[in-house]
Amino acid sequence: MRLRALKSLALAIPLVLIFSASALADTCNDFATFTCAGNSNVARLGGGTASGQAVGFVLTGSTFTVFTTNGKAAGDVIIIAASAGSLSGASLNGSSFVSLSSFPEGGAINAINSSLSALGFGNASSFGYVDLKTALSAGGSVTVNASGVPAGTALYAVLLNASGQIVFITPNSEALITKAVVPEPGTMTLLGSGLIGLAGLVRRRVRN
Numbered sequence: 076m077r078l079r080a081l082k083s084l085a086l087a088i089p090l091v092l093i094f095s096a097s098a099l100a101d102t103c104n105d106f107a108t109f110t111c112a113g114n115s116n117v118a119r120l121g122g123g124t125a126s127g128q129a130v131g132f133v134l135t136g137s138t139f140t141v142f143t144t145n146g147k148a149a150g151d152v153i154i155i156a157a158s159a160g161s162l163s164g165a166s167l168n169g170s171s172f173v174s175l176s177s178f179p180e181g182g183a184i185n186a187i188n189s190s191l192s193a194l195g196f197g198n199a200s201s202f203g204y205v206d207l208k209t210a211l212s213a214g215g216s217v218t219v220n221a222s223g224v225p226a227g228t229a230l231y232a233v234l235l236n237a238s239g240q241i242v243f244i245t246p247n248s249e250a251l252i253t254k255a256v257v258p259e260p261g262t263m264t265l266l267g268s269g270l271i272g273l274a275g276l277v278r279r280r281v282r283n
């Protein structure tokens with residue numbers, strides 16, 4: 076009888092751990108000066124293609140959008156990031172990332188690390204956020220331009236109410252991962268100038 080009870084307990088423990096992990100996924104954590112007033116997983120990031128991983132999408136360019144599935148408005152938009160590289164020098168809409176000691180969305184880091192590793196980047200080692208200081212209108216979206224963001228960076232949105240409290244967060248399935256380094260605008264300008272110069276040189280050689 077005692078042996079049967081021990082076997083039942085042994086089977087129950089993994090199930091408890093699984094459900095506990097699920098309960099921790101996509102939960103709101105206080106960070107910096109921001110406190111949680113809700114836990115609705117309705118914040119979405121658009122502009123990527125399916126990743127085939129727990130973190131659902133890969134960013135295909137340097138621009139993405141933030142919106143909500145229910146069309147609700149928000150008083151401010153914050154982007155939080157977990158990166159396998161360094162966020163130093165990276166920016167969103169011209170604002171640099173503020174460093175964090177950990178990722179401020181409970182349970183998400185396991186999904187982030189497994190997704191980053193599967194895509195060949197390894198685990199996240201740096202964390203940060205950018206307060207866009209931009210309101211999200213009802214039924215609308217906010218466009219975000221990324222610059223200098225390293226490859227292997229997971230991006231999530233955190234939306235605030237009029238009182239500055241967190242009310243909406245992004246679930247893993249709707250977050251973005253940068254698959255290539257998002258170039259800085261100056262780099263793109265230099266690259267464009269170089270290509271134009273090269274084209275001119277080729278043209279002169281053809282004429283000669």
